[in-house]
Amino acid sequence: MDNREKILTSALDLFYARGYDAVGIQQIVDAAGLTKPTMYYYFGSKRGLLDALLGEQYEKLERCIDQAAVYNGDFPETLFLVAKAFFHFVSENRKVYSFMLALFYTGQENEGHKAVEPLISRYYRKITGLFEAAASKLGNMNGRQKQFALGFQGLLDMTFLRVRSQTPEHEAIVLDEMQIRGIVKQFMYGIYS
Amino acid sequence: MDNREKILTSALDLFYARGYDAVGIQQIVDAAGLTKPTMYYYFGSKRGLLDALLGEQYEKLERCIDQAAVYNGDFPETLFLVAKAFFHFVSENRKVYSFMLALFYTGQENEGHKAVEPLISRYYRKITGLFEAAASKLGNMNGRQKQFALGFQGLLDMTFLRVRSQTPEHEAIVLDEMQIRGIVKQFMYGIYS
DNA sequence: ATGCTAATATACCGGTAGGTATAATAGGAG
DNA sequence: CTCCTATTATACCTACCGGTATATTAGCAT
Numbered sequence: 001m002d003n004r005e006k007i008l009t010s011a012l013d014l015f016y017a018r019g020y021d022a023v024g025i026q027q028i029v030d031a032a033g034l035t036k037p038t039m040y041y042y043f044g045s046k047r048g049l050l051d052a053l054l055g056e057q058y059e060k061l062e063r064c065i066d067q068a069a070v071y072n073g074d075f076p077e078t079l080f081l082v083a084k085a086f087f088h089f090v091s092e093n094r095k096v097y098s099f100m101l102a103l104f105y106t107g108q109e110n111e112g113h114k115a116v117e118p119l120i121s122r123y124y125r126k127i128t129g130l131f132e133a134a135a136s137k138l139g140n141m142n143g144r145q146k147q148f149a150l151g152f153q154g155l156l157d158m159t160f161l162r163v164r165s166q167t168p169e170h171e172a173i174v175l176d177e178m179q180i181r182g183i184v185k186q187f188m189y190g191i192y193s
Numbered sequence: 194m195d196n197r198e199k200i201l202t203s204a205l206d207l208f209y210a211r212g213y214d215a216v217g218i219q220q221i222v223d224a225a226g227l228t229k230p231t232m233y234y235y236f237g238s239k240r241g242l243l244d245a246l247l248g249e250q251y252e253k254l255e256r257c258i259d260q261a262a263v264y265n266g267d268f269p270e271t272l273f274l275v276a277k278a279f280f281h282f283v284s285e286n287r288k289v290y291s292f293m294l295a296l297f298y299t300g301q302e303n304e305g306h307k308a309v310e311p312l313i314s315r316y317y318r319k320i321t322g323l324f325e326a327a328a329s330k331l332g333n334m335n336g337r338q339k340q341f342a343l344g345f346q347g348l349l350d351m352t353f354l355r356v357r358s359q360t361p362e363h364e365a366i367v368l369d370e371m372q373i374r375g376i377v378k379q380f381m382y383g384i385y386s
Numbered sequence: 387a388t389g390c391t392a393a394t395a396t397a398c399c400g401g402t403a404g405g406t407a408t409a410a411t412a413g414g415a416g
Numbered sequence: 417c418t419c420c421t422a423t424t425a426t427a428c429c430t431a432c433c434g435g436t437a438t439a440t441t442a443g444c445a446t
Binding site: 015016017018019020021022098099101102105106107108109110111112113147150151154155157158161162 | 208209210211212213214215291292294295298299300301302303304305306340343344347348350351354355
């Protein structure tokens with residue numbers, strides 16, 4: 001692992017545990033066994049570090065979802081595949097996804113919020129696109145695709161947070177296929193009722 | 194409004210917009226038109242200010258819910274009354290509830306998280322108690338009361354965040370009874386399916 | 387008027403924040 | 417061997433952080 005990666009890793013650990021604003025550059029480079037100029041050489045600023053961290057991690061999430069999110073006519077199955085891809089990613093990247101959610105929930109004038117906001121919006125557009133692709137077949141969404149997308153992703157986030165809180169920090173987050181199908185089923189019943 | 198209140202108000206405004214760690218005491222007292230020693234006279238420390246702010250606001254939320262959350266045999270109706278009380282509170286206190294959620298989602302080693310955690314836990318215990326009171330009549334919960342409570346509250350939070358994001362900062366958040374009934378209905382279908 | 391207390395301001399503390407000027411080091415290309 | 421560039425560290429900057437010692441003000445009871 002080169003020094004750039006060391007800094008990114010230490011930063012994520014600390015941001016996840018204490019939050020972006022509560023962590024100083026000094027603490028990050030200390031944890032990485034380096035010094036401040038090294039961090040500024042690679043990232044230019046604290047915000048630059050955050051952007052790099054979020055950008056690189058978000059790309060991984062997006063690739064995960066893109067591989068799964070192909071509407072093929074069977075909408076519940078598509079949602080299941082998306083949910084499965086999502087949980088696969090967050091299980092192996094619990095820190096980064098938790099951190100992204102935390103940043104997104106902080107005040108809109110917060111620097112961290114401004115950094116994640118475009119990524120989260122982009123992600124939601126992707127999920128919304130799924131519902132729009134299915135709109136012609138489902139028919140009864142009445143322009144509520146965005147609301148459904150938010151509801152669906154909210155259910156996934158909520159489930160992630162619940163399972164995370166019940167899983168010790170050092171253990172892997174586990175959700176089997178049956179549980180994931182259960183979540184999608186619950187969501188679909190909500191839509192059709 | 195006395196000076197103590199002025200400080201609490203300014204603090205909430207700033208914490209809500211920028212986050213707890215990103216706001217300094219100096220900014221808070223400047224916004225309130227006062228000076229630092231006044232803040233330290235009333236609250237002793239930044240953490241003391243946060244505790245006072247959260248404590249006083251949480252009490253209002255708890256009173257709101259307590260008035261509504263009395264299980265009377267009709268469980269869906271009980272949930273509806275709780276949801277209605279919840280939305281009534283968050284509509285009139287959008288900043289404080291948003292701020293509480295933000296703090297709760299930040300890292301567990303963050304001071305702000307430590308401050309809200311007991312309040313949120315207490316709140317969840319209250320909601321869980323509702324499901325436990327209904328357990329004898331509903332019967333089929335199989336010890337999943339806590340999970341249902343988290344799911345139900347998560348749905349309320351999610352809805353609040355969605356409606357909030359669609360409501361301009363200066364406008365009141367509005368959810369009519371029909372929409373609230375729809376949310377509860379969606380949740381119940383999930384349980385029974 | 388006098389003394390007491392609650393409430394507020396001025397001016398300051400040590401520490402650390404984000405950030406940088408400068409120099410040393412190291413590895414490859416010629 | 418020598419130069420060049422990429423990388424890293426030492427030492428420092430200013431600004432602001434949370435917090436406080438001290439003085440002042442205002443109101444009130446005597």
